[in-house]
Amino acid sequence: MKLTRRILMGAAAGSFILSAGAATAQQTELTFWSWRQEDKAFYQDAIKKFQAKEPNISIKFETYAPENYQTILSTALAAGRGPDVIQVRAYGNLETIATPGYLVALDKNNVPELANFPEAALAAETLRSDGKVYAVPFAMQTQLVVYNKKIFKDNGLNPPKTWDELMSLAQALKAKNITPFGNGTATAWQNETIVGGLLSSMLGKQFEEDIVSGKANFTDARFVNALAKLKDVSQYFAPNFTGVDYPSSQQLFVAGRAAMFAGGSYEVANFKNQNPTLDLGVFPAPVLKAGDQALVATYYDGGYAVNAKSEKKDAALKFIRYLATPEYGTAFTNTLKNLSPIKGIKIEDPITQEVAKLTENAMSYLMLVRFRYQEPSGSVLLQSNVQKMLAGQQTPEQAAAEINKGIATYYKPFQK
Missing domain, CATH: 3.40.190.10 (Periplasmic binding protein-like II)
Incomplete structure (x- = not known):
């Protein structure tokens, strides 16, 4: 009986170790680059809220000096590296990294939440040569x-x-x-x-x-x-x-x-x-x-994009889909006092209401x-x-x- 009990306990322990190992293997870490050092606390909080919904995805948020960001990003992308999720600029600066094919094209299939944005916001993140959207817009200034x-x-x-x-x-x-x-x-x-x-x-x-x-x-x-x-x-x-x-x-x-x-x-x-x-x-x-x-x-300040070379595109797309929700847009607007272009946001700050x-x-x-x-x-x-x-x-x-x-x-x- 003692031998049988030991065998059963050993089997149970082994099962626990295997299941824990499987859970660890399912954990996906994304890297997320930005030039917005001053917004770091907000983004870390947003990441926690996302992880509450997607516990198997972790995100490392990294920032670079605004004046050097575009150069650092372009260099990394040209070398086939760079982050999984990228905070990108809009208009002409978007085109410099979308034209070479560095970004994943977004549409209603991989990001249904694009329907939450006005056409003008999406146009700011659209490559003129192919008419495709390459980023989820993040702010209107x-x-x-x-x-x-x-x-x-x-x-x-x-x-x-x-x-x-x-x-x-x-x-x-x-x-x-x-x-x-x-x-x-x-x-x-x-x-x-x-x-x-x-x-x-x-x-x-x-x-x-x-x-x-x-x-x-x-x-x-x-x-x-x-x-x-x-x-x-x-x-x-x-x-x-x-x-x-x-x-x-x-x-x-x-x-x-x-x-x-x-x-x-x-x-x-x-x-x-x-x-x-x-x-x-x-x-x-x-x-x-x-x-x-x-x-x-007015202008649209930039967006969130996915690196075409990322090996974690599915997880990255889940994250930017979250960044396209009214829940996120409301938090963005009320915390940073910047207008999110997402439809259906609720503005609490009186000055931001005035700007809107x-x-x-x-x-x-x-x-x-x-x-x-x-x-x-x-x-x-x-x-x-x-x-x-x-x-x-x-x-x-x-x-x-x-x-x-x-x-x-x-x-x-x-x-x-």
Whole structure:
């Protein structure tokens, strides 16, 4: 009897070891790369929630510096390596890694949750040459003006609606030794965000349509006049603004030493994280004259893709399907104060609700959405020439001509 009992116990123990080994063998670890170091805590929490649904899949989240990310990613993918799940950019930057075949094409069969997105969001993650979607969109960003409500209230000011109101407000603030705008222009890409935040209403949807159709180009009076207005208002930017870089301009606003900041909706969460006492509001680019339509500039920030060389595609697809659900989109929006484009999300934060309302009247963040597919990039042309113009090295007419000249080298409607 004792011998029989020992045999049975040994068999049971062996069975336990085998089953434990089988469970371990079923565990799949995915690698997930991103440039969003500041969002690491959120992503780690999202991964835990996913793993509660899929306990046999673990995910290692890794981040890289934004300025180096695209190069590091492209190099890894070209060598047949890289992560299983990739946070990718949109528009032209997506095409650089989708065109060589580095990403898995997504459709309603492998990711049914694509139905949760508006067409414009999917278009941002679509390769133009084959019309296929290669990433699940993750955010819609909005270019506008963020303002310090306390400074406005203490000085009896309201958000301006027209350009003249903005200029009067800025003058009144400066007269009280308050810096109207925290913005500087030393960091080149900031010049593009300033254009989007301040000039969208003045340019208007019709201008965008005319540019895309070829009825107008960037020497158009609407664009030149808008640049001239930007030159005028730059006198109210940070002191010695041409030498003020992006981190310094942020700190000026975070410290409560500037009343406004022209930039993206993505700034709000960062500002609040650095200074929780800030009471912030947002407003769209002021219109040229009363009665014109106030607009913000919007774009889709990127998406989640699957590496075509991954040996764990099924698990990776399960993860990005989760990243396409309203449950995830709601958490993303309310935690990061960034608008998820997923339909059916519930927005809790009042400022994010305000941003979402403003996006109902929007034009494209023009150079990123329309002219960042070829070289010289429209964004680089805009950034460098506006930077020179605001430094007094070019007139608005000269800046517009240089921008147009660069885009015309490849954009056929401008070659007529």
